[in-house]
Amino acid sequence: MPISIDVGDVIAGLAFLLSAYATWQTVSFNKKQRSLVESQEKLNNRLLEKENEDSLRERRADLGASFIKLGSSKYRLKIWNKGAATARNVRLEFPEGNDVVIDSDVTDKFPLESLERHQSVELIAAVYMKTKRKHVVRLIWEDEAQSYNEKLSYPTL
Incomplete structure (x- = not known):
């Protein structure tokens, strides 16, 4: 039984490859986004700590x-x-x-x-x-x- 490939099958195959590529790009983007959010949280926490230290320093005599x-x-x-x-x-x-x-x-x-x-x-x-x-x-x-x-x-x- 010979398999025949017509134009619709080629278009469906290309659509599948394009969909796989888009999914891979989305997952990659989400990983980068997650690492960016984590570094942003770390930076915000450090800034809060620094502000607290500065506030405490201004209320302290030496x-x-x-x-x-x-x-x-x-x-x-x-x-x-x-x-x-x-x-x-x-x-x-x-x-x-x-x-x-x-x-x-x-x-x-x-x-x-x-x-x-x-x-x-x-x-x-x-x-x-x-x-x-x-x-x-x-x-x-x-x-x-x-x-x-x-x-x-x-x-x-």
Whole structure:
């Protein structure tokens, strides 16, 4: 039994091949589209994280301490706020003992009600020959981001 192929069969075969090609292109496009959507979601999540970090950074104070030298023999312990927010209820502790800053100066100025951005407080330091060069200062404060912040600073002479 011979098989005869007429024009309708050729057209149907070409339509089938064209349909298969179109299906393959659609599946390929959908894969690319899916990967694009996934990368878009990752990018959006990273942008949200960055925005949250920036928002938190703007509500956070960042305190530090360092010794500054005035003249040939005068020293001050400078407590400063380089953060974006105001630090409130600032307290100062010396975990390894205080043998350099005058105690009356500390008790007169601390706890400090607020320390604005780029504001600082200086404490008189009594430096003599046997004063150790490295000190530990614990800074404790509140800000808009947290009700309790603590930072150890290691100012050196």
